Every structure is written in C-alpha cells, then in structure tokens.
Amino acid sequence: IQLVESGGGMVQPGGSLRISCAASGFTFSNYGMSWVRQAPGAGTEWVSSINIGGGKTYYPDSVKGRFTISRDNAKNTLYLQMNSLKPEDTALYYCARVSFDMDKMNYDGSYIPLTDVWGQGTQVTVSS
Numbered sequence: 001i002q003l004v005e006s007g008g009g010m011v012q013p014g015g016s017l018r019i020s021c022a023a024s025g026f027t028f029s030n031y032g033m034s035w036v037r038q039a040p041g042a043g044t045e046w047v048s049s050i051n052i053g054g055g056k057t058y059y060p061d062s063v064k065g066r067f068t069i070s071r072d073n074a075k076n077t078l079y080l081q082m083n084s085l086k087p088e089d090t091a092l093y094y095c096a097r098v099s100f101d102m103d104k105m106n107y108d109g110s111y112i113p114l115t116d117v118w119g120q121g122t123q124v125t126v127s128s
Helices: none
Strands: 002-006 009-011 017-024 033-038 044-050 067-072 077-082 091-098 115-118 122-126
Touching: 002 091, 017 033, 017 091, 017 122, 033 067, 033 077, 033 115, 044 067, 044 077, 044 091, 077 091
Parallel strands: 009 122
Antiparallel strands: 002 017, 017 077, 033 044, 033 091, 067 077, 091 115, 091 122
C-alpha cells in the first residue's frame, strides 16, 4: 500500500498550485481520501476529504472556497487544487486514506475522519 504525493513547490501569495497523490497497492475507488497538512513547528491540520465516488467533499473554514479536492478513480489519483494561496498555507501536505466508509457512516464533515495510511508528503511554500 503506497501513497505518493507530488506537485509541491514555491508560489507567491495569491497564486495557485495543484498537488497530486498517486495511490497503489489497494483498491483506490473503495476508499474515501483526505488531505492533511503540517506547518513548521505546528501540529497536523485537516485540509479536505472526499467520498468514494467524488460527489461529496468537505473542508474546514480555513480553506473553504479556496481549495478544491477531487479524484480520478480510473487513474488512482487524488488532487488538491489550491487557489488564493496565503503564507499561512505553507506546510508539508500529506494525502491519507480514510479508514471507514464515509457514505455508510453518513459522514457530514463535522469531525476529522480517521485515516490509516499516509504518504510521505509534498512541500508547499507560499512566499514573496
């Protein structure tokens, strides 16, 4: 089981970036997925989640309206489109597999979903 993030880099404030996560070793289309980030010297912060089919997405207020999570089950790939980036978005971004069936559990985004597999992360730096 492997999750490999890519696409990170340095971008100016107000800019955009799309990061990706390639999944292998498990049936990607059977799992909800999340993005989580960790800024230097800080704890982890949940960024977004998406259900199995991609029709339901969830965000905290800190990124809602700026970030968009999506997935391509045919390519076993998860994406995070980040727009209007701010210096406080600087962090190591991880993709993670959600450990329960979000649809069967009627997940509504009111809590951070538990995850059981994480990638190695991709660095996003927002700076002028």
